Amino acid sequence: MPELPEVETTKRGIKPHIQQQVITGILVRQAQLRWPVSPELQNLVGETIVGVRRRAKYLLIDTAKGAIMIHLGMSGSLRIIDQSEPPGFHDHVDLELGSVSLRYTDPRRFGCWLFVAPNANHELLAKLGPEPLEADFKxxxxxxxxxxxxxxxxxxxxxxxxxxxxxxxxxxxxxxxxxxxxxxxxxxxxxxxxxxxxxxxxxxxxxxxxxxxxxxxxxxxxxxxxxxxxxxxxxxxxxxxxxxxxxxxxxxxxxxxxxxxxxxxxxx
The missing domain is CATH 1.10.8.50 (Helicase, Ruva Protein; domain 3)
Known part of the structure; x- marks a missing residue:
């Protein structure tokens, strides 16, 4: 299972490619992950990505209208690909950004793509303790x-x-x-x-x-x-x-x- 360092590495890897990019589409091939892919994510099409951050093992892709919360589960990974690249069997979600996409691959389908409303504290994040690499880990x-x-x-x-x-x-x-x-x-x-x-x-x-x-x-x-x-x-x-x-x-x-x-x- 990807742990905090893997998720942080992924965040740092994708951030330069997606920040300040406009979401041109969210293509869901398989909605049945650990929890169903939030249909509200489609409301973010047309929005600009203003931030990419990590909380615990969750990635959050921020826009003015809300955030995409991604968990890689046991076997998930993200990569930047040319939008024309054909999907594989386990490529379940594409975040389309013009000519490129952020593609989510997850053979075991134990990850998630969920919507977080603006300024909301999602229930999956509400009871989390401090980040081990931040000042609040006292x-x-x-x-x-x-x-x-x-x-x-x-x-x-x-x-x-x-x-x-x-x-x-x-x-x-x-x-x-x-x-x-x-x-x-x-x-x-x-x-x-x-x-x-x-x-x-x-x-x-x-x-x-x-x-x-x-x-x-x-x-x-x-x-x-x-x-x-x-x-x-x-x-x-x-x-x-x-x-x-x-x-x-x-x-x-x-x-x-x-x-x-x-x-x-x-x-x-």
Whole structure:
């Protein structure tokens, strides 16, 4: 599943091509995604795109009459194509911009294209926590929320009400950097180690964005090329291999239904 760095990379990739462009059409080939494609999106035809932003894993394409809210789901991707390029079987939506289109491809159809009214806070965004790379991701609030739960720390930091965008890959990586076991109860971690985790989340996500996102079999960046961060992963996808620091074997377990890899020696 594309995570925050992949979505941010996609945003940065498409923004120069679509901002200040006029929407000349919205072609929907398959409306049945995770939620049906909002029919209200057709009201944006003729409008100029005034902004492209990200909130958590959602992309928002802004116009004066409202915004298009896109989620890439488990396997979605966006790319800029010549409008004459024939669609593939999984090309479900085209945002037409004159001679080019922003094309949405999603084999599993678990993403979304929804309409957000001007100045409205969509229900999917209303209860989201702070952005991990913004100033409102404050340590004191982060630590207080973690001390209030007995959940394993990995599950707690993947809770979008605590902090948005820390998906499975980067939760594994941040916990390795902070030397915290993913199975440790969140309320049994010292302030010093929580401070290290708060900083590790920022570092891991920033590095991933700088390197173009993680290469997953379903993810390509906006120019059609895969990301290049996978080579830098220390634990995710490396269960049974040597720890990059102590050389002991990394352990892989299922936690909350998700693959979780950690070093029992380095992470306590």
């Amino acid at each position: 340590y004191d609030q982060f630590a207080a929320q973690l001390r209030a739960t007995k959940r394993p720390i990995k599950q707690a930091i993947m809770d979008n009400k605590i902090v948005v965008g820390v998906g499975n890959i980067y939760a594994n990586e941040a916990l390795f950097m902070a030397k915290i076991s993913p199975i440790r109860a969140a309320n049994r971690i010292s302030a010093k180690r929580l401070q290290a985790l708060h900083e590790a989340i920022r570092i891991v996500l920033t590095e991933a964005i700088e390197q173009g996102g993680t290469t997953l079999k379903d993810f390509v960046s906006a120019d059609g090329q895969p990301g290049y961060f996978k080579q830098s992963l220390h634990v995710y996808g490396r269960g049974g291999l040597d720890c990059s620091e102590c050389k002991q074997i990394l352990k892989e377990i299922r936690l909350g239904g998700r693959s979780t890899v950690y070093c029992p020696n380095c992470q306590r």
